[in-house]
Amino acid sequence: xxxxxxxxxxxxxITTANGLVVVDFNADWCGPCRMLATVLDQLATENPxxxxxxxxxxxxxxxxxxxxxxSIPCVVFMQNGQEIHRNVGFAPxxxxxxxxxxxxx
Amino acid sequence: xxxxxxxxxxxxxxxxxxxxGKRAGKSVLVLEGQSYGGQIVTTPKIExxxxxxxxxxxxxxxxxxxxxxxxxxxxxxEKVVSIIDGKIKTVTTEKNNYQARTIILATGxxxxxxxxxxxxxxxxxxxxxCASCDGAFYRNQTVAVVGGGNTALQDTLDLADLAxxxxxxxxxDRPTGEDVLLERIKKKTNVTMIANxxxxxxxxxxxxxxxxxxxxQTAKQIAVNGLFVAIGRVPENLxxxxxxxxxxxxxxxxxxxCVTSTPGIFAAGDCRxxxxxxxxxxxxxxxVAANHAVQYLSAQ
Numbered sequence: 001x002x003x004x005x006x007x008x009x010x011x012x013x014i015t016t017a018n019g020l021v022v023v024d025f026n027a028d029w030c031g032p033c034r035m036l037a038t039v040l041d042q043l044a045t046e047n048p049x050x051x052x053x054x055x056x057x058x059x060x061x062x063x064x065x066x067x068x069x070x071s072i073p074c075v076v077f078m079q080n081g082q083e084i085h086r087n088v089g090f091a092p093x094x095x096x097x098x099x100x101x102x103x104x105x
Numbered sequence: 106x107x108x109x110x111x112x113x114x115x116x117x118x119x120x121x122x123x124x125x126g127k128r129a130g131k132s133v134l135v136l137e138g139q140s141y142g143g144q145i146v147t148t149p150k151i152e153x154x155x156x157x158x159x160x161x162x163x164x165x166x167x168x169x170x171x172x173x174x175x176x177x178x179x180x181x182x183e184k185v186v187s188i189i190d191g192k193i194k195t196v197t198t199e200k201n202n203y204q205a206r207t208i209i210l211a212t213g214x215x216x217x218x219x220x221x222x223x224x225x226x227x228x229x230x231x232x233x234x235c236a237s238c239d240g241a242f243y244r245n246q247t248v249a250v251v252g253g254g255n256t257a258l259q260d261t262l263d264l265a266d267l268a269x270x271x272x273x274x275x276x277x278d279r280p281t282g283e284d285v286l287l288e289r290i291k292k293k294t295n296v297t298m299i300a301n302x303x304x305x306x307x308x309x310x311x312x313x314x315x316x317x318x319x320x321x322q323t324a325k326q327i328a329v330n331g332l333f334v335a336i337g338r339v340p341e342n343l344x345x346x347x348x349x350x351x352x353x354x355x356x357x358x359x360x361x362x363c364v365t366s367t368p369g370i371f372a373a374g375d376c377r378x379x380x381x382x383x384x385x386x387x388x389x390x391x392x393v394a395a396n397h398a399v400q401y402l403s404a405q
Contacts, residue, residue, distance in 0.1 A: 030238055031146035031163035039140075058241070070312070070331070071229040071239045088229035092139050092182055 001037070001044050001052045007063060013051060015081045020050040020103055025064055025074040027057050032090040033073040039093045040075075047100060077103055108134045110398050111196050111205035113185045116143020117384055118374025119211035120169045120178075121391025122398075126209075127176035129399045134205075135173070136198055138184030142166025143213045144338075144375070145384055149237045154384050165384075188348045190367055206405070207369045207398040210345060210357055211391065212376040214338035219251070221307055227332075231313020236260035236333045243331040245269045249316060251304050252335035253280035258290060260335050265293040272327060274299045274318060307332070340376050352378050363394035371398055 001024070004010045014021050024040055026033035037054070044052040057064040057072060067076055067083070077085040077099070085103060087096075110126045112119045115137035126133040145151070148162030157165065174180070183198035188208060196203045216234040218224055224232060233239040236250070240263055248268045250261045253275035259282075261273045273280070273290065278300055280287060290296055299320060306317035308326065315328045340355045350358040350366035356379075357372040359365045365372050373390035375382045 027241070029149055029161075031142075031148070031161065031166075032140075032238065034163050035140045035142065035146060064242075068230075068312070070231065070242045071233055071235075072242075074229065090140060094182070 001041055001054045003054045003056075004060060004063070007060070010053065010055070010060075010063060013053060014078055017051050017078075019079070020100065021078040022050060022052045022100070023067075023076040023078060024052065024054050025057050025067065025069045025072050025076070026054060027072055030072050036073045036075075036090050039096060042093060043096055043100065050100065050104075079103075106132070107193055107204040107206060108132045109205075109402055110134075110207050110209060110395065111136065111194075111203055112209045112211055113196070114143070114211035114213055114374070114376070115141035115170070115180055116211060116213045116374060116387065117145060117166075117169060118213070118376075118387040118391040118394070119143075119209065120173045121388045122209045122211060122373055122395040123173040123178035123180075123391075124169075124176055125392050125395035126398065127173070127178050129395065131399060131402065133178045134203060135178055135180040136183050136185050136196065136203070137180065138182070140182075141170045141180065147235050147238055151384065186344055188345055188370075190348050190370070194369065207371070207401055209363075209371045209373055209391075209394045209398060210342070210349070210365070210376055211373045211387075211394070212341055214340050214375045214382075216334065217337045217339045219304060219334055219336065221304065223307060227307050227309070227313050230311065231309060231330060232307065232332050232334065234334050236263050236335070239331070240264050240267050240333075243268050246330040247328065248272070248331040248333060249274055249304075249327065249329045250333045250335060251275070252337070253277060253282060254335065254337065255282040255286060257335035258282035258286035260333050261290055261296060262286065262293070264333065265290070265296050268331075269295065271296045272299055272329065273297070274302045274304060276303060277301065304332070338375065338382075342376055361393070363390055363397055369398075369401055 075087045109131035112135045145162040187197045189195040247270040249272040251274045302320035308315040357377045359372040359377040363371045371394040373394035374387035
């Protein structure tokens with residue numbers, strides 16, 4: 001997973017990425033977010049063709065606002081710089097694997 | 106392979122049962138459909154579990170998970186869809202079938218929904234079931250909490266420190282939660298309690314902008330940016346209704362001994378009929394259920 005530290009970095013990745021970009025909005029104090037991070041780390045390793053970004057909503061509040069994030073964990077799937085799907089809340093690895101496969105198809 | 110004990114659910118009750126089962130020398134498989142830890146993962150700080158001051162629910166869950174793994178419990182992430190009783194029981198998941206001499210059901214519970222139209226559409230867009238998770242997004246805004254128990258009261262306190270205004274909407278004359286929490290709420294100048302009231306509708310297009318409530322005979326609309334639902338939890342035991350007796354609310358009928366209506370099947374934690382659903386009682390159930398499962402195995 002790529003930890004986003006500033007908005008410019010985020011912009012550069014989503015506009016130049018060739019394929020699916022998965023953006024995980026999370027926070028350190030959020031238990032389900034920490035659970036999901038483990039799942040997304042595994043998915044990042046198993047799917048090297050996609051980029052998985054971690055956005056801490058406390059540190060990158062403007063990004064959270066831009067994507068209207070009001071509940072975390074919130075995973076936004078993007079392609080060509082546009083949001084194509086999102087999932088709010090924790091879901092097991094199998095669910096995300098299926099989501100990714102459907103979006104890649 | 107036939108397991109001595111198959112445990113359904115990797116929350117605190119299930120993982121405690123796994124620890125006790127392994128320490129008794131039994132083969133133990135834990136089946137979990139989501140993630141280990143259960144409900145406690147969303148709790149930012151546990152203050153009432155003996156000997157653990159100030160630990161996060163996530164860290165607590167990790168400790169029990171590590172403990173269960175250390176003793177050799179096998180944990181698989183598969184949702185159990187049915188059980189067939191017999192001398193050797195069959196536990197069917199979405200992927201596999203497992204054979205078990207005994208089963209411990211530790212499926213916990215899930216958030217009760219309000220049951221209002223379009224409620225699902227507003228999740229993540231103003232409606233939340235976890236103030237500790239989502240409260241920060243409503244800093245300096247107006248929110249409402251619906252519910253009267255400890256969770257609702259604690260949510261109100263947490264939100265009062267973040268939001269500009271909090272409404273606490275509860276059904277009775279007085280919330281049913283602990284006095285100590287109620288007294289803390291009364292000292293908050295930005296909390297308004299609305300008694301004898303229910304939320305009857307959610308308002309908004311792309312996101313929540315308000316709620317309609319019915320207070321006694323009067324309907325009102327309140328502008329809110331967020332609604333936190335804390336009206337209790339419900340069990341998820343329908344998949345086991347053919348094999349164990351459930352009460353009228355869907356909880357598995359089992360007493361303090363965790364023994365169900367079916368020999369060799371035990372129930373531990375929030376999923377069974379019980380008065381007090383707390384982390385410590387869930388752990389206690391896990392130990393009791395595992396011990397009784399071990400005794401049952403010895404008697405076979």
